[in-house]
Amino acid sequence: MKIDMKKVGAWFDDRLALTPIFKYMTKKEVPQHEHSIWYYTGSSILLFLAIQIVTGIMLALYYKPTLEGANDSVGRIMTDLPLGWLVRSIHSWSATFMIAFVLTHLLAIWFTKSYRKPREATWMTGMMLLVVSMVFGFTGYLLPWDDLSLSATKVGTNIPNAIPVVGKWVTQFLRGGDDVTGDTLTRFFLFHVCILPLVIFAILAVHILLVQKEGMSVPLEAEVKKKKVPALPFWPNFILREVMIWLVLLGTLLTVALVFAPTLGPSADMMAPAPAGVKPEWYFLFLFQTLKIxxxxxxxxxxxxxAVVLILVAIVAIFFLPFIDTKPEGKKGRIINYLGVLGLIYAIVFSIWSLL
Amino acid sequence: MRIDNAYFTRRKFLNSILGGWLGTLAVTFVSPIVKFVWPPYKEPDEVKLAFADFAGMKPGEVKGFPWGAKPGLLKRAEDGSFIAFIGVCSHLDCNVSWMADKKKFFCACHEGWYDENGMNIAGPPPKPLRRLETSVEGEDFFVRKPGAGAKA
Structure with a gap:
């Protein structure tokens, strides 16, 4: 029997109504201008997210989220399983790359003022994605259960404690008790592989939908003067360019992961003093240094x-930035630019300071 | 429909009853979930140790013991008495270490210092180390929360 593929396609289209999506994809255009390069940061994040999902599932096949088993199972992944060390290294490095690109994406939108009306909700869902990505990193950091990850988690989960009344509940919720124990580890594993993925997919779906709904933003000058910006078809021209960038990033990621594989310390001892040189992941360093001073x-x-209140105020202010900077072509827009530069300098200086 | 002189309509009345009932039902479902998620484990009121393990400590020496899931630190004072601390930094909960050469407690996480009596002297710690009471009862060595008292 010969299967008529056209008929099969029509059967699926009839039931799933896919034609409008394909039609949209072929009609969608990406503006070309001096800031177009930043459009590629979004899809690069998706690349690293996909790598995280694949390598994360691979690691979860052998990882044991218990006090007794965690450190050993990571050691086993790294030594017994074929290329296991590389899978872990890619997972760890891809997390770093992903956060780096999320931050770049955010800064690009900050300085091009793309968060302005009508894209306020896109900005806010993006901020949520940043926070979720950082929580991903924070929960993942504990899972190897060595002495560095234990101390970093003790500090991190104790931070809400500084807030009166509700803080204690948050800390107990995160830790599964008053202290960081095996229950914390199991809980963090659950957050990392079940709850956070559900959350990130839900927010990401809204974020991407909003990007499609509002269209790509164009530079301020063009928007104000209602100038027509030259554009590139999304399919296949833009996608092919993205694929080229993905291949370069994939190559870079593999090279870095191959050369700089993460180490694994001995299993954490809850009774041992904190080791010297306790450091969180690099994207928390400036907050770590802030708490220290x-x-x-x-x-x-x-x-x-x-310190905690100041940090919270800053996060809330950034979240509501589209409502603070309502007239970006005016004076306020310049102030936001200066604040962005200041914030960047602060983060870089404090990060370097924390390493000295 | 509204009965003469009534404050609200029959629909509003019935909706409130139904809504209140649904709310109560929701609370009965949610409260056990909340209790399950926030576990009941607390740190101990006292721990019993063997005195023989600590009797040989010299004045100025510090030894660790488990205080629930936290590290306890036991120091022998110059007069031979024992002082017990919870070896957890008052800043952000890291485990502190005893620096025997400096006679100070040190937290490596954010460089917090405590003197040999557990008083916070430098760095970010806002409070001294928490102190515990000790008592020798026969062959047992008890460490207790202050005010917990001996069990009869």
Whole structure:
């Protein structure tokens, strides 16, 4: 029997109504201008997310989220399983690349002012994705269960404690008790492989839908003067360019992962003193340094409380940026640019300072 | 429909009853879930150790013991008495270490220092190390939360 593929296609289209999506894809255009390069950061994030999903599932085949088994199972993945060390290395490095591209994506949108009306919700879902990505990194950091990851998790989960009343509940929820124990490890594994993936997919779906709905943003000058910007068809021209960038990134990732594979310390001992040189992942370093410089007590409250409140205020302000910077062509837009540069300098200087 | 002199309509009345009932039902479902997610484990009120393990400590020496899931630190004072601390930094919960050469407790996470009596002296710690009470009862060595008292 000969199968008529056209008929099969029509059968699926009849039931799933895919034609409008394909039609949209062929009609979609990507504007070309001096800031177009930043459009590629979004799809690069998706590449690293896909790599995280594949390598994450591979690691989860052998990883054991228990106090007794965690460190050993990571060791087994790295030594017994064919190319296991590389799978772990790619997972760890791809996380770094992903966060780096999320931050670049955010900064590009910050300085091109693409968050302005009507893209406020796109910006806010993007901020949520940044926070979720960082929580992914934070929960993943504990899973190898060595002494560095234990201390980093103790510090990180204790930070909400600085907030009166609700903070204690948050810390207990994260830890599964008053202390970081085997229960914390199991909980973090669950967050990392089940809850956070559900959350990131839900927010990502809205984020991408909003990007399609509002279209790609164009530079301010063009928007204000209603100038027609030259454009590239999304399919196949833009996609093919993206594929080229993906191949370069994939090659870079593999090279870095091959040469700089992460190490694994001995299994964490909950009774041992914190080791010297406790450091969180690089994208938390500036917050780590911020917490370090605040003194123990500042008047009636602890320095930690002041630091946590300042950090929270900054995050909330960035989240609501589209409502603060409502007239980007005016003076406020320039102030936002200066603040962006200042914030960047602060993050870089504090990160380097924390390594000294 | 509204009965004469009534404050609300029959629909509003019935909706409130139904809504209240649904809300109560939701709470009965959610509260056990919340209780399950926030576990009941607390740190101990006291731990019993063997005195023989600590009797040989010299004045100024510090030894660790498990205080629930936290490290406890036991220091022998110059007069031979014992001082017990919870070896957890008051800043952000890292385990502290005893620096015997400097006679200070040190937290490596954010460089917090405590003197030999557990007082916070430098760095970010806002409070001293938490102290525990000790007592020798026969062959047993008890470490207790202050005010927990001996069990009868």
């Amino acid at each position: 605040f003194p123990g007590n500042m008047g009636p409250v602890t320095g930690e409380f002041v």
